[in-house]
Amino acid sequence: MSLPKSVGSWLLFLLGLLFIGVAAFIDHSQYQTILQLEKGTDLEWGPALFRGLMLLHGTVLIAVVLLRARFEDPVRATDENESPNFSLSRAEVVFLLVLTLVATALRIPNLDSPLWVDEVLTLVDFVRAPWGEVISSFPNQNQHMLYTISAKISSTVFGESAWSVRLPAVLFGVGSLWALYLLCRKLIGVPAAMLGSVLMMVSYHHVWFSQNARGYTGLLLFSILATWIWLEALERGSWKLWVVYSLLVAFGMWVHMTMAFVLAGHGAAFLAGLFLESFRIGRHYLQQDGLRRAFVKPVVAWLIAVSVTLQLYALALPEFFAAALHEESRNSIWTDPSWVVGEIVRAFDIGAGGIIVVSAGLAFLGLGLASLFRKNRHAAILMVFSPFVSGAVMLMAGHNLFPRFFFFAAGFAILIVLEGASVVAGLAARAVGIVYSNEQLPSLMWAALIVLMILVSSTTVPKNYYLPKQDFPSAYDYVEENRADGDEVVAVSIAGNMYSKYFGPDWLQAENVEDLKKIQTEHKKLWLVYTLSPEIKAFHPEMWKIIESDYVVVMSFPGTLNGGEVVVSRRQDEGDNERK
Template sequence: MTDATRQAWPRSRWLLLVTAIGVALTAALMPHAWYDALPRQAELPPPPISGVTLLRVVLLVQAAVMLMVVAFDWRFVRLAATSRLAGHAARDEPGDLTPRAGAIGLTVITLLALALRLYHLDRDLWLDEISPILDYASLSVPQIVGSYLRSNNHLLNTLLLKEMIALFGEQAWSVRLPAVAFGVAGVPALYWCARLALSRRASLGAALLLAVSYHHLFFSQNARGYTAYLCLALLSTRALVNGLRDDRLRDWLLYVAATVLGFAALLNTAFVLAAQGLVALAVVWRVYRAGGPAMPLLRRVLVVCSIAGFLSAELYAVAMPEVYVVITNVYKTQSTGFLLFSWEFVREVLRGVSAGFGSGGIGAGALLAAVPFLLVAGAGALAVLKRAWVLALGLALPGLLTLAFLLVRGLTISPRFFLLWLPLAVLTAVVAIDDGAGWIWRSRPKRAALVGGAAVALLAMLSAASLARYYATPKQPYRAALAYVERERKPDDRVVVVYLAELGMRYYGARAGAPLEQRYRFVRTVPALDSALARRGAGRVWLVVTFERALQMDLPELNARVRSGWTLQQTFDGTVGDGGISVWRERDAAATSGSAP
């Protein structure tokens, strides 16, 4: 090889060529038996395409793209300033906190967020936290990545959960540690985003509101992938702004990494990526309208978004056919969510809002307390758009795209699908307060800063007031219900656990040494209930029920039977909507031994 060839083909280029050939050979020679052995849900229809076939296609496309990069020797060259996003720099104001003071304040708030999220971390796991442990903890990493048994396989959290169990054992606090870590990290991530629209002082206010937020704390102590999704969506949104504005390689690499990890955290990141692509195209259009060279920026956007999307697709290639089958079947069942234009959905939203202000219901007092916060947050939306429109749309559009997709596909809706609006609401509230105080005391900026800070602190106190009830109530009180049943039932009594109460009662019953095989029956059908009643012996029968809405919708005949001939003995509240556990006792043996009237 000549010296000229060595110069034209540096080591990195040769390495990429060898990698491309290796990827292509892997796709061509990949065996099929390992895929056939992956766990599946037998009751679901077969996927439209084999996951291993999809993986082969993805790998071949990846190899082809690598060969094109080698052939054309594509390299990163920074775009000219006229091809980049204008403005959107971190906001600096006269008299603001120094960088050191801002860093100290953020550290204190982050430590507060950590303390709040570690407190009472060992409360009862709820249904959707228990099922990933039982489904995936014993599987290998390739099996976890390649299978999709249920929609609560939040891949990144499931993999971290498995490691936490290996390190600390199967404890409620250990399986929730990944959610805690991402929940805490989300506080400085929001601060970083807020700096595009707010001063350091006001950005600390936004971080404080998120740190004491009931809803963010709820998901931070929930062994699922929602806080990872939130944190990574915030990071990718800020990295996108930086990339469009400065076009530095490090910003684009952070954007791709945050997006791919976001997909691993939650598949809802697909809507984040789609929204960010639309926002980036809007930036390209603005560059074009301003007379700048827009094509280089368009090529950059298409390449970066394609890389992020392609790597994410590669991550899910094996499981994606199963993902499609599970989501399109499960979320057509009304009990998994709500219809958008229904009073039930309105009530659930109102219940969630009121819980964030210290009420477990949707009483007038709780709603009245929430109204000022919501009004202030709404008033701040235009201000955020004016200050940092790319950030505002990057956080707002994913929820709108999610809503459109669910409506078009005829799938059910849950408030958690729009969780990215939580940091947006916090941000808009602080911007509204900041603008309002600045307008009233425009000639006295120090007074405006003091009043604005006090108003944000008052909102934080109002939000923190809800935490007392949150800490006092587990997500689902399985241990309390189990202890009550074991304490109250007589030796000859039987306990019938109905439908969705089964998983949690089995999980905690086995750990408490309850006589599950001898005295407990788990039923999901009317014949199973009749059989349990026929074999009850001389004692009474107790019922344990949870998620009564799902029982009523999925199994109406069974629901009608469990309402006949039973007396409610005790209800144990939970913070999960409709996740409270009720215990019923048989009134009259004859009343429940026959068929329903």
């Protein structure tokens, strides 16, 4: 045992002492005061878990510093000499800087457009909340905690607005392009990394989510980065890389808990490698004691990731288990897998061309996966396992299958498509080569295919700029301009929540069919506004029957959220109902 020698070691030592001090001297009763929570707020067992983990992490940090020499990696010197090459060439740096500028420019137009449902809930329920409440509450699954913290910082610095709340999504989205570049660079080379990052840059869905005040681009960023570092750590065996991997997983979990599916993919690929040599990567697998060494480090990294995740969520976990974990998704089109495919096709909005593009994409995915499986089975299985298990779990749970729940795998999909394009180009070049022989032909045809994909995808990007995601303000203005004296307006279900909380608090609100019946009894001349009809049909079927029978649609305001039209209707008079 020896005292710390470097500045870094001293910092870790002091951080460990700080953690132990917090655990020892701040008791359960003080957390409500420190977090400035309302009187009567019960954090239950959250503070106890927080203190226990602080004590554990503080003790581990001090032990690592004091006992570091005893547990020094016997191949540490070799690892350092074979450390991953993170350096970029001048051409790569220039490319990434240009990529960053262009990607940012593509995500600025319409950034200040009206918020949609989930964004409003994020802003009103979480971003506007006091800091203590932000880190200690998890009432529903709309809480993406790290994104909430980022958006709160942004809105505090720049003032509350749609663009400031969405700014972290832009930054995470642009960062994910760098992450994809690094992962592609490692697995399929620099040219593929450049074209792949450009392809994702002009992806309609990537631009959409980069302008969405939710944590999905952050989840994408940490999913790709964690996968890249996972592959590097397996090959190099460096403890530093394993710690970085643990922190990336923890931060991904802090954004959204579906990061656990990415972790499951890494675990599945690792377990396959333990038993099947063809799934192994990295020098340590091949050493005499490689299996033991390969087993210990990832397991320790996973334990660190889990404990840090628990630390970050500790104060909010009691509410998560009591409320958010039990959110209900009722049977609707949103639970139908075919609906997800349809949403992807509709996003391209180019008629039969959309079907052709998606069909070609699926073909490229299949060919690419087969090719990647032959070249690197470990990478192939971890990329497929995560979205597959995610979908299977949601199907078994009867959960809504929104496309955003699979967005974390977008980087994996693009990498596999790039590989698939290489296969197609090789087959085409082989056919052409019968009459024309050129060694560069497969590469040229592959590049041409990817450039064609980029051009097609770029035509869908402007669709993000024409409309807001949901157009609640236009519906409000239309009704206010056309309502007569004595007319009342009721917004129902989700629309009622939106107008009462944010867009039009002066309108009546009907949360259920009983509210609507009461309002109809009191007001004969009535306008009714709704959105997301599948939710009403699933949760309020009797209300939907009334809307269909008693109201006529007079205007619908579309948005880029498919199926998210804000519908304005008017109550029919009794004569109309009788004639109907």
